[in-house]
Amino acid sequence: MSVAHTEVTHQAAGPCGDDDCGIRDVLDRIGDKWTVLVMVELAKGVRRFRELHRAVPGISQRMLTLTTRRLCRDGLVERTAFATIPPQVEYRLTPMGRSLAEAVQRLADWSREHKDAMEDARTRWDAGHPGEG
C-alpha cells in the first residue's frame, strides 16, 4: 500500500499481524453494495454500460459508474470505449478479475449451503432474546 504518508490504521499487529490477512484489502473492494453483483454479471460475458444497468436491478447510474471505475482502476475490469455516436462502452473481466470472481463464487456457494442453518440459528436466537431487534 502506498499510504505510508498517512496513518496506517488496522495494519498494526492484530489478528492479521503475521502472515495472513489481506482480508481487509479484498473486503474493502468487494464488501460494498454493488461490486460483486457487477462482477458476477460480467462473469457471464462482455457487457455495455446500459446492459449492466439493467442486469443489476436497483443500482443507480452513479453507483454503476463508480463501481466500474474502481474495478478498472484495480485491474479487475477492462473498459473499451468506441468513439461512435451514440457512444458505446464495453466492460469485461480481466484474467485477474475472473480469478477473483471464482473466489467470490465459492463464498456464494458457502452461503447457499448454509443459508437454512443460519436462518434456523437466527430464529432460535430471536426466540430466546425477545425485545431485541
Added chain:
Amino acid sequence: MSVAHTEVTHQAAGPCGDDDCGIRDVLDRIGDKWTVLVMVELAKGVRRFRELHRAVPGISQRMLTLTTRRLCRDGLVERTAFATIPPQVEYRLTPMGRSLAEAVQRLADWSREHKDAMEDARTRWDAGHPGEG
C-alpha cells in the same frame, strides 16, 4: 472453477435475481468493518471479550459487542458466560463458523497473491488519470 469455463450460464435472472447467488447474504454478514477480523481471531481458539478487544486493534467495545452478538445470532459463534465475579465470557467459533472462516481465508489468500498486481494496476490507472481521487 465454474466461472472460467462456462462463460455464459443462463441469461435470465439478473446477477442475483432471486433464487441463486446468495452472494449478498454472505457479504451482508462479513462485508462490514469488523466481523472477519473477529472471526480470524476466534479461528485461533477460544477468546474472552477482553482478549478479543485487544487482539483486534481499533475496535471499540461497542462494535465488538455488536459484532459478536450478530455472529452468535447467525450461529457462527458460541458464547459461554460464567457467573463469576468478575464475569467471564468465552467466545468460540461453531463448526459452521469455522467453515465460513476457511472460505474467507481463501479470499485472503487470493488477496495476498494478487496484491502486487492490483497495486500496479492502480499505479498505472492513476498515472493515466490525473486529477482524480
Added chain:
DNA sequence: CAGGATCCGGACGGATACTG
C-alpha cells in the same frame, strides 16, 4: 448512450459515560 455534478438522508461506526 455513457457518464458528470450536485444535493441530501440515513446508516455505520467512534467516543464517552454508566452499570451489574
Added chain:
DNA sequence: CAGTATCCGTCCGGATCCTG
C-alpha cells in the same frame, strides 16, 4: 470484566439534473 445507553460526525449511496 463485560457489557449498556446515548450522542454525534462521517460517508455511502440514492435521486435528480446536466453534458458530449
